[in-house]
Amino acid sequence: APAPLSRAQQRFWLAEMSAPGSADNMIVLAYALTGPLRHDLLQAALNDVVVAHPALRTIYPWLDEAPRQQVLAPAGAAPVLEHVTPPGAEGMREVAEAVTADWWTRPFSLEDEVPLRVRLCRLAEDRHLLCLHVHHIAFDGWSESVLVDELARAYAARSEGRTHEAAPALSYGEFSTWEATRLADWAGRDLPFWKEELAAVPAPFLPAPARADTGSPARLERVLKVDAQTVRRLEQAAARRGGPALAALLAGATRALARTFDAGELAVGSVTAGRFDPALEPVVGYFVNPFAVVLSPTHDGSAEELLDRATARVLSHLQHVHTPFDEVVRVLAPPRDRHPFFQAWVVLQGLPPHGSLGGHVAVEPVRVRAPSTDIELVLEAIPAPDGSWDLVVQWRADGITTARAEELLAELHTALGETADCA
Known part of the structure; x- marks a missing residue:
């Protein structure tokens, strides 16, 4: 059943409704991948991550007089791994910023679009750039390490011919439902x-x-x-x-x-x-x-x-x-x-998370x-x-x-x- 938004999510939902596409409400992540990457295994591992973490396949429609969290079935929310051509920029950060530049001007339609976009840029035979675009309503800094760790374990399982078995975890909807019962006690x-x-509180010290x-x-x-x-x-x-x-x-x-x-x-x-x-x-x-x-x-x-x-x-x-x-x-x-x-x-x-995919592809973050x-x-x-x-x-x-x-x-x-x- 659709779950209520957490109080933090309500802030981001209101911010997105009043100023769609604000950069402060979005996160763009990039990772340099070095090694023999298999695109099919990466796509399968990304699918596994989205299955394991319902927040990445959640939309926020207006239901019963309020925005609600509605988790989509995995089959209808598999991330599309978009392959892009490398730009002429020099330096990994410059490449990452060029590859993702248009994302900053593409707001998420929260009511009917999941809050995750993925791109892969092939730079050389053994060198790729993986880019993620996530809305803050579903993601924070801690989540980055959770996601990259899940992706690494899923890729390793797929590369060994195994099905990835994610550890049982709460859904974010379960948290937001529980939070609503605790607010009065916390306050x-x-x-x-x-x-x-x-x-x-002292007056502002920065010039307006x-x-x-x-x-x-x-x-x-x-x-x-x-x-x-x-x-x-x-x-x-x-x-x-x-x-x-x-x-x-x-x-x-x-x-x-x-x-x-x-x-x-x-x-x-x-x-x-x-x-x-x-x-x-x-x-x-x-x-x-x-x-x-x-x-x-x-x-x-x-x-x-x-x-x-x-x-x-x-x-x-x-x-x-x-x-x-x-x-x-x-x-x-x-x-x-x-x-x-x-x-x-x-x-x-x-x-920031570092590591490897399947022990063969090194993962290094690019800010x-x-x-x-x-x-x-x-x-x-x-x-x-x-x-x-x-x-x-x-x-x-x-x-x-x-x-x-x-x-x-x-x-x-x-x-x-x-x-x-x-x-």
Whole structure:
């Protein structure tokens, strides 16, 4: 039977209805495949993945006065592996962005189209590029590793002449149905905390961007490489205080933001994976829940004191993030002329999936940059296999200037080093 949308899905459904095709609501993934790839086995493995994960074959029609999740039968929702000609671009990222460029201007018709598109580009006899286009209503960063792992196991089974047997897992519809029964309990525990924590959120520290007449503004980015030794020391500094690495990233990032934008106290946003139960870990779907963190980098004194405060804040906040962020916004009713509570995000991602298909085809992720965004500023740390971070600073072109972004990168380098010295 059709299931209700989760609260996170409701946000994306409304966003898609009001601004179809927004880049912030979509994900484009690309993987360099090196080795003797068999196209027929890849197609069969993709079919297996879609069978195993109902979110990838779900549509969202309007039924009984509301949008609902309707899971299609596997036979009617098998992904079409579209073969495309390689462009003349040089470099794997440039090829990936050229091959997927039109996806950013092709909205998903959520009411009658599954939220997954797949392309394969043959670059050489033993070199291919696999590209996926997914809508956020059915997918988050954690889901990427689940999908790639499932694809690898399915390809291995098919290459050995076996049928892929997926491990039993909850469907996302079962989760959203369960979530609806828990919202009142979560709100009773979480909302008093957030009412106190966000009672006096500081004013926005970023300059207000111009309002685009049509479409989303262009997205710009710079990348700061944080070496593996510094990352280890950041992790150790947070662990000494009983906190996750995110606390150290937040401490360094807010210190840099305060210096760059001359802000005494500031609020930033981060996210939790939202998979509060181990049963949710192998499920493809959108579980991410944002939360706000208020820090005073210039008032908290030394890097040690700021890290102490950031760690305490993160640990306390993570105890109160079951309630969906939109419910926190609804109850607290902050001003809505800009993003409620915060305009800048600080996010620590998981390691992008690497591996192989059947032990013969190496899989390496290729990051595809979105061309536009409505988000004012994001500081996103993406781990690399060698233990380093790519700290991607991305912003909308009608907001901060490139010169100010370059200044922020320099301050980030300094502030993260100061935070690492707290280990």
